[in-house]
Amino acid sequence: MVARTALVALAALTVGAQAHQVFNHPSVWGLKTSLENPLNQGTKNWFCAGQKPHTGKGKLQIRAGQTLSVPVTCGEAVGNPDNAVQICSNDINGFHGGGGCALSITSKQNPTIDDFTVFSVAAKCPDLGRKVPFQIPANLPAGEYVCSWSWIPNPQNAAAEYYENCFDCSVVSDVKGTVTGGIKLRDHVFGVPGFPSDNQEGRLYKNAFKNGAQKIEVSGGGAPVPPVTTQTGHSTRKPRSSSTKAHSSTKEHSSTKPTHTAEPTQEPTENPEPTAEPTVEPTAEPTAEPTAEPTAEPTAEPTTPPKKCHKNKDRA
Structure with missing residues (x-):
């Protein structure tokens, strides 16, 4: 009986040791508990946790200019994010002291790590199973995308580890175009083959990024044109009105001068009237x-x- 109790306790410790963090949303490719495991230098097919594209359920909807709150939880809470705080409370160490999380995006449906652009960072992430708020750039263009969640844990609570989950997403926005510039995710990958594994403290997202929406560049579109056209119309009208005033004032000045010239011409014409009167009367x-x-x-x-x-x- 004592031996059995010891085995149960050992199993619990093993689960606790393996419990880490996952982007807990149905749209994540191949969503399951094992996605919580870190991707380190010995991991094969580390990109997107080695999952096949578009194997999640549905798409996560993102609205430009607003705040997106999503569950980042321990693997045991997969499929039950609403109770994640309670479920994950048995493994506080699995949060590794936070460190900050990032969301990245690409329009390519079969992307590589080079295709992703970081568009939002939450400095307080993970947050003990609570939903994490990500601020979305106002100029993020509308469209169907592949998104990535990534996390570098605090070195005081974890080894050189890197976490990443990919998922399908759609952006609702008034802006049209394509993301062409910004901070590349490839420059902030850590602890996997071909990428740095030193200076973990400096590479934490909460230290390497400002908190909130990140600056992105968009081409081939932008904000709606009508307001610009309207302003152009007003600006066009103002010069016309001012030019009209200028012409009218010029005409007034020019007409004033000819008026004095015309009056003498008309006066002799009117003066012959007395000549006409005597001519008729006599x-x-x-x-x-x-x-x-x-x-x-x-x-x-x-x-x-x-x-x-x-x-x-x-x-x-």
């Missing part, structure tokens, strides 16, 4: 009065008296 008055008066009076007076004379003679 011509009309002498012609109408002398012609009408002498013609009417002499004709009427001599015609009437003779008739009267004839009538008197007849009466006599």
